[in-house]
Amino acid sequence: MAQVKITPRSDDYSRWYQDVIAYAELAEQAGVVKGCMVIRPHGFAIWEKIQADMDARFKATGHKNASFPMLIPMSFLEKEAEHVEGFAPELAIVTHAGGKELEEKYCIRPTSETIIGHFFSKWIDSYRDLPMLLNQWCNVMRWELRTRIFLRTSEFLWQEGHTAHATHEESKEEVHRMLQVYADFCKETMAMPVVCGTKSAHERFAGALDTLCIEAYMQDGKALQSGTSHDLGQNFGKAFDVMFQDQDGKRDYVWQTSWGTSTRLVGALIMAHSDDDGLVLPPKLAPIHVAIVPIYRKDEEKEAVVTEAKRIAEELRADGLTVEVDDREGIKPGAKYYEWERKGVPLRLEIGPRDLESKTVMSKLRVAELDERGRPQKVALPIEDIGVHVGRLLDEFQEFLYERALALREENTVSIDSWEEFVATFADGKSKFVYAHWDGTEATELAIKDATKATIRCVPLPGHGPAPEPGKCIKSGEPSAQRVLFARNY
RNA sequence: CGGGACGUAGCUCAGCCUGGUCAGAGCGCCGCGUUUGGGACGCGGAAGCCGGAGGUUCGAAUCCUCUCGUCCCGACCA
Structure with missing residues (x-):
């Protein structure tokens, strides 16, 4: 029996993650x-779908795309003290070009605040030029010491939004607006719930x-x-x-924001939905909807079966779906079935002589209950109005994945008040989403990390996490205004 | 960057300790035939200068040094 076996999650989670990527042919180490x-x-087709969906959301909120150089003069990085300190260790630097040593070295952009800041200063003179709302889709490079495919690679693809505003109120509003755009995208398109926070x-x-x-909550409990x-x-x-001049002729510095998401989202997608049979994709991001x-x-x-299969494919394509007819011989x-499932195709249709007879096709969603014989449940669909039925199944599957991911996260989200319980929750490499009180100091944050490997993922925004209630820090016992989210992270 | 493991055919790996018919297996791939409602079978075939560079030796996949890369743990990480 010829089988391609993906390492089960329970055997070795990180091996599973890499297997899913390899067997779905998403990506590989260069x-x-x-x-x-x-x-x-x-893999790139998934990224293109992410881009298209997100880009439309950026445009809808008034942003325009632009493109800035990949190389940034080192002196630019050095203009913002904290910025250069944060990024210096992971910069890749270009010292030679055109056969000569460069007078001023360039770094390959790790992010573009600096070079965009330079151009903002050229382009912004008046309050009439504000807000300036830009986005760039590009690659960046950060020389990471330990990489994991999609989750942390030296080079990655991303989008970085950069905006400038006349007031802090306005820029803060933008920061929240774009976070919400991300959260909506994750929920509606990736079928992945997220916790928003600071x-x-x-x-x-x-x-x-x-x-x-x-x-986002990953299946192994990490964030x-x-x-x-x-x-x-x-x-x-x-x-x-x-600087800009306001209506009263006063000059002031602009208030800026930046926001980004990257190909890491593909990793999130994998760890949120996929299973031991391989990739699972929400229909809205699936490069192939139906096989x-x-x-x-x-x-x-x-002859008859393939003809009808191709006819159905055309009918579904007319509804905007991407459909593959797998008429390969000798397989x-x-x-x-296994091959398309490994690749995360949400819906499979099987059509044979029996179906032609009954004017139906057998349908099988990528994630299905098992029947009494232990085989995945299949549902017969009438060929008449096949587009309606397929559309409904895909919509339901999109919804199902979100609900399943949300339920899994909720099952593994706890509020903890005892330090012993907190430590036990993160012992032996385990992780959950834990809401606990924290005294707000960096010293305590680091002490908790040292003891448990759990980090503060965020201080949840209103509407996220448990309702704020005062308490005592899980570690120090000092007063705390609200619980914060702890988890191990990637 | 520290500790550990590893690198041999497209993939997973055996061989290395004890240098010399060791260039091997399974899967995949190609051809032909029989098959086709949950991972088919038979027969035939192509495919690797053993990650790279040096060194030791009459002789290196095998021993030594360096180097590149991958995985795991840690440190680091908007």
Whole structure:
């Protein structure tokens, strides 16, 4: 029996993660370049779907795309003290070009606040130029010491929004607005619930006044920071002399924001939904929505079955779906089923002589209950109005994945008040989403991390996590205004 | 960057300790035939200068040094 076996999650979670990626042909380690990945067509198609959906949300909130150089003069980084301190250790630096040593070294952008700040100062003169709302889709490079495919690679693809505003109120509003755009995207498109919150000072972006984030629950109990939105205050405005004149003729520095999400989202997608059979994709991000497997014995059967399969495919394509008819010869249907399931295709249709007879097709969702014989449940769909039925199944599947992910997170979310229980929850590499009181000091935050490996993922925003109630810090016993979210993280 | 493991065919690995018919297996791939409603079978075939560079030796996949890369743990990480 020829089988391709994905390591089960229970055996070795990180091996499972890598197997899912390999068998779904999403990406692989470049190997020839340390810490970098090659995103293969199927993986890149997912990223393109993420981009398209998110980009529309950015446009809808008034942002425009632009593109800035990949190389940034080192002197730019140095203009914002905290920023350079935060990023210096992970910079890749270009020292030679055109066969000559460069007079001023460039770094390959780890993020673009600095070079965009430079151009903001050129482009912004008046309050009439504000707000300036830009976004850039690009690659960045951070020389990470330990990489994990999609989750932390030296080079990654992302989008970075950069905006400038006349007042702090306005820029803070933008920071929250874009965080909400991320949260909505995760829920509606990725079928992944997130906790919105504020980072502790320790976890803040280098050079920001405040960092907001979305934190997603992964199947092993760990948290994945899936997006951030920064209140940059006037820090970069001052560093790059980005000034504007207001209606009264007064000059002031602009208030800036930046916000980003990256190909890490593909990793989040995998760890939120996939199973031991491989990739599971929400229909809204699936490069292939439907795989049709024709089934036949004799040539006459094949002719009729394949013809009908192709006709159904055309009908579904007219509804905007991407459909594959798998009429490859010499591969048994079962093998095809496993292959499409590994690749995360949400819905499979099987069509054979029996179906032609009954004017139905058998449908099987990527995640299905098992019947009494231990086989995945399949549902017969009438060929008439097949588009309506397929559309409904895909919509339900999108919803199902969200509900399942939410339920899993809720099952593994606890409020804890005893230090012993807190320690036990994170013992032996385990993790959950734990809401506990914290006294707000960095010393306590680090002490907790030292003892448990759990970090403060965020201080939840209103509406996220338990309702605020005062209490005592889980570690120090000092007063605390509200519970914060603890988890191990990626 | 510290500790550990590893790198041999597209993939997973055996061989290395005890240098010399060790260039091997399974899967995958190609061809032909029989198959096809949950991972088919038979026969035939292609495919690797053993990660790279030096060194030891009559002789290196095997021993030594360096180097590149991957995985795990840690530190680091908007």
